[in-house]
Amino acid sequence: MVEARISYPPPLTLWDRINPVRMIGELSETRYWMYLLLIPSALLITAVVIYPTLYGMQMSFREMRLNRPDLGTGWVGLKHYQRMLTDPIFWVSLRNTAVWVTSAIALEFLIGLIAALALNRNLPGSKVLAVLILLPYFLPNVVAGHMWALMLDPRLGVINDLLVKIGWLEGYKAWFADPSTAMAAAIVVEAWHSFPFFTLLILAGLKGIPSDLYKAADIDGAGPFAQLRLITLPMLKTIIAAAVILRVIGLVNSPDLLLILTSGGPGRSTQVLSLYAFQTAYKDFNFGYAGALSVVMFILLMGFAWAYVRLSKVNED
Amino acid sequence: MSTRTAPMRINPGRFVVFATLAFAVCFYGIPLLWLFIAGTRSESSLLTQSPFALGDWDSFARTWTNLTTYNNFQILTWTVNSLIYVVGGVLLSLIACIPAGYALAASEFPGRRLVLIFTLIAMITPSTAVVLPIFLELNMLGLSNTYAGLILASGFFPFGVYLTYVYFSTSLPKGVMDSARVDGANRFQLFSRIALPLARPIIALVAFFSFLGIWSNYFLAFVLLSDDKLYNLPVGLTALVSGSGALSNLPSNDVPIKKPEVVLAAILVVLPVLLIFMAAQRFVRSGMLSGAEKG
Secondary structure (H helix, E strand, O other): OOOOHHHOOOOOOOHHHOOHHHHHHHHHOOOHHHHHHHHHHHHHHHHHHHHHHHHHHHHEEEEEEEEOOHOOOOOOOHHHHHHHHOOOHHHHHHHHHHHHHHHHHHHHHHHHHHHHHHHOOOOOOOOHHHHHHHHHHHOHHHHHHHHHHHHHHOOOOOOHHHHHHHOOOHHHHHHHHHHHHHHHHHHHHHHHHHHHHHHHHHHHHHHOOHHHHHHHHHOOOHHHHHHHHHHHHHHHHHHHHHHHHHHHHHHHHHHHHHHOOOOOOOOOOOOOHHHHHHHHHHHHHHHHHHHHHHHHHHHHHHHHHHHHHHHHOHHHH | OOOOOOOOOOOOHHHHHHHHHHHHHHOOOOOOHHHHOOOOOOHHHHHHHHOOOOOOOHHHHHHHHHHHHHHHHHHHHHHHHHHHHHHHHHHHHHHHHHHHHHHHHHHHOOOOOHHHHHHHHHHHHOOHHHHHHHHHHHHHHOOOOHHHHHHHHOOOOOOHHHHHHHHHHHOHHHHHHHHHHHHHOOOHHHHHHHHHOOOOHHHHHHHHHHHHHHHOOOOOHHOOOOOOOOHHHHHHHHHHHHHHHHOOOOOOOOOOOOOOHHHHHHHHHHHHEEEEEHHHHHHHHHHHHHHHHHO
């Protein structure tokens, strides 16, 4: 602090005070410059994530039926949640969601693991194969859905044709019209579309396992299955858990494929929660109840989200 | 790369590996092959001939004309719409992601951990839970059924923030930045002159992923758009299918949209994705792997 050397800056004009370029330049020299860079994403995240989430929550405590304006939009407390407890469709949807998510993910994990193990052998051509295997993951859901709807079509379906030829089927079958096969067929389509996600993540994990472990296991006489069970799977635990959590969230969230393939039918045999919430809003125009269904889904998923945040160790760095 | 090399002879292990890969390729290749072949065939050929019979040029040309001229060139409108949504959405997501990822990687500040956690939560927020409120929000702002509305709703890509953050935290040249700082560059010059030129690969990666998400976007577009002049291609394709009854095996009607036209429309949706993926697969794979290893 040298008192004699203080020089006063020229007084600011009004334009200087509000000139955005000057303000940014000035702010960029303070400790808080990084907040400026965060502004665009902060605005967007508020507009499309935070505000809608909070709005959806308060919606679930209100009467909100777009086709019954006479009912108003007053608070109804826990009415929607109480209705849910005795709503058989809700429980069917919950059960279907569980079946849909667990079987699709189990299948995706199994195929994904086998494909990753095979690709990791670095056989000739495995790079090309890796690209080919990855490719369908990038097919839009809509295309995957319509393509399979065509292939499983009861009249021209390729799949029916093949199954009849190899003798597994007596005649052509309308897979999506039969309540007992609709869900299974949809699960196959979903597994087809998304197993590369597991392949990719597991492949990344496999590259990180020290090869010494396998050499030691070879010397100890452990066979391929013992190696898989005792080395590979335990070493991949974190990556598998992360992949499973992300897929659970993705699957619970996205009704696209089921919307295209079955719209929840026949009957309620493929009705899942996300689809039910969507139909409650856009077919029955009951936004309050749809909001409550979404909140229940949100809470279920936040459990998984929390697990993922813990796994990815954001709170440790 | 793995250091485990199998001996070059036929053993059961190698056989299993090849069988698995062959199965995986069939599992994917056959459906895709079928899709592309089916686009060249006529309706009656689809119904009567073997699944992989090749069509001819005439029926392909007829299908193409039927599809493009249907309803006053509707499919071309949808294609243009899709392009508008993609360009707007990708730009918006880049504007949001790249600076934010840089800020998170280049500095320590109060609330940084909170921002990271929020980003992760946003990555996994159930879209179905927010889609109804977003619909009402856009209504309120007068943006429902506008290009801007869907661009706004689909333009945030939290995974991009995370990717950029991971990329910058390993690749920023601290030494160069410190000396530039001493030479009098302000923080934003550091960002625009040093960090941005370095960030080309990550910009491409974020743009690729958000292109993919927005081009394939079905659910959000389906919910937010009710005017069929504003549909994007995925919603348009579905409207085409349900509107023409092409897949429902009802007695024939006089709508010229039959199965071959639907297949061709599906190819139209998927072709840009395939082309861009082929062009970009190298950096996409390495980028995704680095993201996977980090997270």
